[in-house]
Amino acid sequence: MNVQRVSAIFEKDTKDFMKNTMLLMMPVVPIFLALLYKQMSGGEAFPTFLLYLVVGINLSTVTTAGMMTMMAEENEKKTLRGLIQSPASIVDILVGKSLVVGLMSLITLIVSLFIMGIEPLLNLKSILAIIFLFFFFLFLGIGIGLFSKSVAATSAYIMPVMLLFGFTPMFELLGISEDSIVIKFADTFPVMQAIELTDGNSWLPLGIIAIWVLGAGLFMYVCFKKTMTDD
Amino acid sequence: MENSIEVVEIQKTFQQQTAIEDVSFQVKKGEIFGLLGPSGSGKTTTIKMLTGELGQTVGKIKVLGMESDQIGSAEFKAKIGILSDNSSLYERLTIYDNLKLFCRLYNAPMRRIDAILRDVNLHGEKSKTVSKLSKGMKQRVLLAKALIHEPELVFLDEPTSALDPGNAAHIHQGLRRLNEAGTTIFITTHNMEEASALCDRVTFLNHGKIVELDRPGELQYKYSTHAFHVETFDGEQLVINNTPDQAERIKELIATNQMKAIHTDEPTLGQVFLKVTGEELV
Incomplete structure (x- = not known):
């Protein structure tokens, strides 16, 4: 990894981000939801699943959607080809591009969790779970952004990602039986595993989240390799 | 090189x-x-x-x-x-x-x-x-x-x-x-x-x-016909081959002050392409 190239891409993306109203508005949704939940709670502590719901919404609307939009725009406007044709490596490009969204996600997440009460997540297991979740949502965003070819096309993918991976804890509120195959399947999703990791004694859920991270990483790698050449 | x-x-x-x-x-x-x-x-x-x-x-x-x-x-x-x-x-x-x-x-x-x-x-x-x-x-x-x-x-x-x-x-x-x-x-x-x-x-x-x-x-040069295109003051357009036997004709046009313009007929690259492929270069 070349620090100068990473910082050049980061600097460019920061300037671009600040002039992109669509991206600037993304952090508003999770912070607004956190404020709404706080208002509705009447001062009571939040259950773990609700805290992770806000984490999931944060990561899906800021990390995944932000990254997806940025990569799709680079792809659509053909500016990504300019970066690929330069001496910057895949790692330089991906790290440089992820830093802005990563920073924005971190700020939004901290603000949202401070509003709701961050204390239940201030332990090693939860911090590791959130770090793993961040990478899962980031890789997914990069992969889909490259795959979708245009910013307009990303709107078709963001909703399923948000509903399936961001809002997974909401499935419990749909009144579906716990024995249902849908719930059992949803329980293996990353955010649900993070809840289990925080509430339970086993470290196994972290392994399951790691498998999701690897899967998303592989998806991202395949999409990037495909973008690098016209073959 | x-x-x-x-x-x-x-x-x-x-x-x-x-x-x-x-x-x-x-x-x-x-x-x-x-x-x-x-x-x-x-x-x-x-x-x-x-x-x-x-x-x-x-x-x-x-x-x-x-x-x-x-x-x-x-x-x-x-x-x-x-x-x-x-x-x-x-x-x-x-x-x-x-x-x-x-x-x-x-x-x-x-x-x-x-x-x-x-x-x-x-x-x-x-x-x-x-x-x-x-x-x-x-x-x-x-x-x-x-x-x-x-x-x-x-x-x-x-x-x-x-x-x-x-x-x-x-x-x-x-x-x-x-x-x-x-x-x-x-x-x-x-x-x-x-x-x-x-x-x-x-x-x-x-x-x-x-x-x-x-x-x-x-x-x-390769795709040129190697001829000269001559325009006289009478408005006549002549094509004179670049061969020794045609030298006298060019000399005569100059000597009698009839030659208004003379050009070689080297084609443009576009014309060369057309000659080689039979297709326009568009």
Whole structure:
């Protein structure tokens, strides 16, 4: 990894981000939801699943959607080809591009969790779970952004990602039986595993989240390799 | 002389369709080499194979001494510049911010930005946002981006297609200066005047095959009928063959003060292409 190239891409993306109203508005949704939940709670502590719901919404609307939009725009406007044709490596490009969204996600997440009460997540297991979740949502965003070819096309993918991976804890509120195959399947999703990791004694859920991270990483790698050449 | 590009019997097939077939050529170091052909003849595919954006199906490519497996490496990318239909700019950023990014990616000194903007006739415009530029100005910024790191070899795909004659002439001057400084230039163009004026050698690509390769002047001579076209003061148009037995006739026209104008009939490169392939170069 070349620090100068990473910082050049980061600097460019920061300037671009600040002039992109669509991206600037993304952090508003999770912070607004956190404020709404706080208002509705009447001062009571939040259950773990609700805290992770806000984490999931944060990561899906800021990390995944932000990254997806940025990569799709680079792809659509053909500016990504300019970066690929330069001496910057895949790692330089991906790290440089992820830093802005990563920073924005971190700020939004901290603000949202401070509003709701961050204390239940201030332990090693939860911090590791959130770090793993961040990478899962980031890789997914990069992969889909490259795959979708245009910013307009990303709107078709963001909703399923948000509903399936961001809002997974909401499935419990749909009144579906716990024995249902849908719930059992949803329980293996990353955010649900993070809840289990925080509430339970086993470290196994972290392994399951790691498998999701690897899967998303592989998806991202395949999409990037495909973008690098016209073959 | 050392070659910057060596292409030996390459072929490129997309699914069942052959886009490039049995193409071989060399580009000498320090040369301006033109690849000419109509749309769909395989020019862009050839450039993409030379820059590592596409792999060849068959054959051997060597660019700046690097074999196919090294084409695409960071070392290779640092030595080449590309302006193609795939090149683009960050619309929300200024000209300066766009060039600054590429200066840093190529580890070029920041003072290059002012120098290159002078070369493309955009000095004084660097704080303009790219989205507000005309198509011609964007093309000049793209050219500046391709040349910012003073590459050894530049691939230019239709570099002046969106430019007015004045700016195209300015770009030609800049390219000549760049070439005089030692940069090898590989150019594709539809503009035959541009090819004649700029290129040391040109090759014609038609349906994925090379049909001619030589210096523009040599090709024009080769496909000339070697006759003289004479116009007299009486308005008569004569075609006189360039043979010893016709010398007296030309001498007589001059001696009797009848000759208004005399021209050789060397065809333009476009006409040469038409003669070779039977197709217009459009």
